Amino acid sequence: MSARILIVDDIEANRRLLQAKLEAQYHSVILASNGPQAIDMAREHDPEIILLDVMMPGMDGYEVCRRLKADPVTSHIPVVMVTALSDAEDRVRGLDAGAEDFLTKPVDDFLLYSRVNTLMRYNAVTSELRKREASGLKTGAVDGVTEDEVDRPARVFLIDDNPRTSARIATVLRDHGHKVMTLLESGSMGDLAQERTDVLLVSLLSKTFDPLKLCAHFKTNDVTRAVSILLICDPLERAKAVKGLEIGASDMIMAPIDTQELLARVRTQTRRTRYVEILRERVDRGLELSLIDQLTGLYNRRYMTNQLQQYMHRAVMGGKPLSVMMLDIDHFKLINDTHGHQAGDEVLQELADRLRQNIRPMDVACRPGGEEFLVILPETPGDLAYAAAERVRRAIAAGKFNVLSDTREVAVTVSAGVSALLGPHDTMADLLARADSALYAAKSAGRNRVESLAA
Numbered sequence: 001m002s003a004r005i006l007i008v009d010d011i012e013a014n015r016r017l018l019q020a021k022l023e024a025q026y027h028s029v030i031l032a033s034n035g036p037q038a039i040d041m042a043r044e045h046d047p048e049i050i051l052l053d054v055m056m057p058g059m060d061g062y063e064v065c066r067r068l069k070a071d072p073v074t075s076h077i078p079v080v081m082v083t084a085l086s087d088a089e090d091r092v093r094g095l096d097a098g099a100e101d102f103l104t105k106p107v108d109d110f111l112l113y114s115r116v117n118t119l120m121r122y123n124a125v126t127s128e129l130r131k132r133e134a135s136g137l138k139t140g141a142v143d144g145v146t147e148d149e150v151d152r153p154a155r156v157f158l159i160d161d162n163p164r165t166s167a168r169i170a171t172v173l174r175d176h177g178h179k180v181m182t183l184l185e186s187g188s189m190g191d192l193a194q195e196r197t198d199v200l201l202v203s204l205l206s207k208t209f210d211p212l213k214l215c216a217h218f219k220t221n222d223v224t225r226a227v228s229i230l231l232i233c234d235p236l237e238r239a240k241a242v243k244g245l246e247i248g249a250s251d252m253i254m255a256p257i258d259t260q261e262l263l264a265r266v267r268t269q270t271r272r273t274r275y276v277e278i279l280r281e282r283v284d285r286g287l288e289l290s291l292i293d294q295l296t297g298l299y300n301r302r303y304m305t306n307q308l309q310q311y312m313h314r315a316v317m318g319g320k321p322l323s324v325m326m327l328d329i330d331h332f333k334l335i336n337d338t339h340g341h342q343a344g345d346e347v348l349q350e351l352a353d354r355l356r357q358n359i360r361p362m363d364v365a366c367r368p369g370g371e372e373f374l375v376i377l378p379e380t381p382g383d384l385a386y387a388a389a390e391r392v393r394r395a396i397a398a399g400k401f402n403v404l405s406d407t408r409e410v411a412v413t414v415s416a417g418v419s420a421l422l423g424p425h426d427t428m429a430d431l432l433a434r435a436d437s438a439l440y441a442a443k444s445a446g447r448n449r450v451e452s453l454a455a
Contacts, residue, residue, distance in 0.1 A: 002025075002026050002027050002028060003027050003047075003048040003049055003116060003120050004027070004028045004030065004045065004046075004047045004048050004049075005022055005028070005030070005047055005048065005049045005050070005051060005116070006029075006030045006031075006032060006038065006041060006042060006047035006049070006050045006051070007019060007022075007029060007030070007031050007032070007051045008032045008033075008037075008038040008050065008051065008052045008053055008056075008061070008064065009033070009053040009056070010033055010034055010053065010056045010057060011053075014053065014105075015033070018051060018082075018112075019031065021107075021109060021112065022112075022116070025113060025116075027116070030045055030047060034056060034057075034058060035056060035058060035059030035060070035061070035063065035064040035067075036058075036059060038050070038052065038064055038068075039067055039068060039071075039074070042068055042074045043071070043073050043074055046074075046077070047077060048077070048078075048119075048120065048123045049077070049078050049079075049116060049120070050068070050077055050078070050079045050080070051080050051082050051103070052064060052079050052080065052082060052099070053082050053083070054081055054084075054090070055083065055084065061082075061083070061094070062093060062097045063097075065079050065081065065094065065097040065098050065099050066098060068098070069097070069098030076275075078100040078101075078119045078122065078123065079098065079099045079100055080099065080100060080102060080103055080115055080119070081094035081097075081099045081101070081102040081103070082102070082103050082105060082107060083102060083103075083104060084105040089260070091261055091264075092258075092260045092261050092264045095264035095265060095267075096264060099268075100119065100251075100268060100272070101115055101119075101251060103115065110238070110242050111238075114242045114245040114246060115245070117245070118245050118249070118250060122276075153177040153178045153179060154173075154178045154179070154198045154199055154266055154270040155178070155179045155181075155196060155197050155198045155199075156173055156179065156180045156181070156197070156198065156199045156200075156266060157180075157181050157182075157183075157197045157199070157200050157201065158173075158181070158183065158201045159182075159201065159202045159203065159206070159214065160183070160201075160202075160203035160205070160206055160232065161183070161203070161206040161207060161209065162203070162205065166182050166183075166203075167182075169201070169257065169262070170182050172262060172263070173263075173266065176263055197227050198227065198228065198269070198270040198273045198274065199227065199229075199269045199270055199273065200218060200224065200227050200228070200229045200230070201230050201232065201266070202214060202215060202229055202230070202231055202232065202244075202249070203231075204231050204232060204233050204234065204237065204241065205232060205233075205234055205255060211231075211244070212240070212243055212244055212247060215229055215247045215248060216247050218248070219247060219248035226273065226276055227273055228250040228251070228269035228270070228273045229244075229248065229249040229250055229251075230249070230250065230252065230253060230265055230266065230269050231244045231245075231249045231251070231252040231253070232252075232253055232255055232257065233252045233253065233254050233255065234254075234255055235254045235255070250269055250272065251265055251268070251269055290302070291303040293366075293367040295345060295348055295349065295367075296348055296349055296351075296352035296367050297349075297352060298352050298356075298365045298366055298367045298373070299364060299365065299366040299367070300366065300367065300368070301366070301367075301368040301369060303366065304364070304366035304368055305428070307364055307376060308324070308376055308428055308431075308432075311364075311376055312421060312426075312431070314378075315378070315379075315421055316421075316423070316424045320378075320379050321379060321380055321381040321382075321420060321421065322376075322377065322378060322379070322380065322420065322421040323377040323380045323381065323384075323385030323418060323419065323420040323421070323454060324374060324375065324376055324377060324385075324418070324419055324420075324431060324435050325375040325377060325385055325388060325389045325416055325417075325418050325435070326372070326373070326416065326417045326418075326419075326432070326435040326436060326438070326439045327355075327372070327373040327374070327375075327389070327392065327414045327415070327416045327439075328371055328373075328415055328416075328439055328443070329348075329351065329413075329414055330412075330413045330414060330415055330443075330447040330448060332344065332347075332370075332371040335410060339403055339405075339408065339410060340405065342405040343403040343405050346401070346402075346404060346405060347403065347410060347412055348367075350401045350402070351373070351396060351401075351412065351414070352365070352367065352373070354392075354396050355373060355392060355396075357395070358391055359375055359377075359388065359392065362378055362379075363375050363376065363377055363388075364376040364378075374432075375388075375392075380420075381420060381454070382418060382419075382420035382452060382454020383454070385418045385452070385454060386418050386450060386452045386454065389416040389418050389450045389452075390416075392414075392416065393413070393414055393415075393416055393448065393449070393450055396412060396413065396414050397411075397412070397413045397448060400412070413447060413448035415439055415442035415443045415449060415450075416439060416449075416451075417434075417435045417436060417437065417438025417439030417441065417442055417450070417451055418435060418438055418450065418451070418452040418454050419431055419432075419434035419435040419452070419453050419454055420454035434453040437453055438452055438453040439451070441453075
């Protein structure tokens with residue numbers, strides 16, 4: 001997998017060196033020599049990763065990072081600070097500015113490639129979600145992610161078999177408001193299934209289990225696959241740390257642990273986990289909105305058409321019956337005129353609830369529009385469909401509807417028409433036309449009744 005990477009450094013030799021290393025790995029590289037140019041190029045080219053030098057004249061890397069993260073157009077791009085400074089205070093300052101990580105000059109090849117690969121995996125998820133959002137499934141999903149949503153205290157699961165270091169790390173995190181569960185306290189990882197964990201903090205120094213095997217397990221488990229993994233590493237066992245990143249860990253921190261760096265990295269990884277989590281939820285919600293009638297919670301016409309076509313195909317291929325039930329509220333205009341449109345909406349909602357309660361789980365209840373409803377009845381012949389429609393009709397007519405907006409009760413009835421699939425040459429239009437004709441016959445015969453053209 002190749003990435004589009006923006007390298008920002010005021011020294012040309014440094015830019016060219018990183019460019020050569022990354023292009024050798026088949027990445028596409030863009031170069032910028034100062035902060036303002038980097039911001040412009042990030043907006044223009046939308047790189048997948050930015051390698052940003054800290055010590056630059058004029059606008060330093062910290063300020064560039066803050067501006068990139070403050071701009072909705074570029075805030076999603078992962079930034080890796082590249083610096084000759086190695087003190088924890090400098091690293092924390094970069095993370096506080098919004099950077100995802102840092103590399104120390106001279107840049108180690110293994111760490112460079114591992115960081116890039118880790119961020120590419122992260123981008124693969126977020127880019128797909130952003131594309132779906134941009135396609136109109138849910139307008140505003142990305143821009144709607146607020147600071148409050150991602151900056152709440154973290155839920156951390158600490159996995160370390162050393163009681164002393166485990167207790168010390170847990171205390172630091174809890175003192176800063178984070179919720180921490182340790183393996184030593186819980187005795188198992190079963191809590192991961194109940195708790196929406198933000199960060200798995202895994203010590204590679206653990207001796208009683210294989211931490212790398214555990215990381216691999218987390219990345220293949222549906223419950224924990226999307227959770228950020230932060231590794232606690234021994235500086236002398238770099239290969240083990242790099243392997244952890246290759247397996248799927250998101251970040252690492254070297255022992256002995258600096259308190260401020262730990263807090264900054266936990267915050268960064270928490271933001272990353274929640275950003276992906278929020279995008280997923282909102283894209284899923286967008287998909288739901290494209291299929292669900294928002295007033296009643298039933299499926300809309302788009303979903304109805306798609307599903308009916310599929311059920312018809314299955315019925316023909318499997319030789320099983322299929323029927324549809326079409327319902328229309330009697331004198332609905334009079335309800336709106338007498339009690340108001342808000343009351344009319346409440347009637348539609350209550351009717352949808354009664355409809356759901358009186359059909360089978362396998363049946364598909366839809367609201368194509370207005371006061372009209374349709375139920376797809378798989379594996380149901382015409383006579384049983386008629387009985388089902390009669391059951392629904394009685395349930396709706398059995399008790400008056402409470403209209404809270406008008407503080408009155410309204411008597412509501414429906415007329416229903418039933419039709420059944422006649423064979424492989426029957427079309428959806430024909431099936432629905434027969435149901436509509438049966439519904440019209442029910443209306444003409446006095447309403448509050450069921451008619452069938454199932455045969």
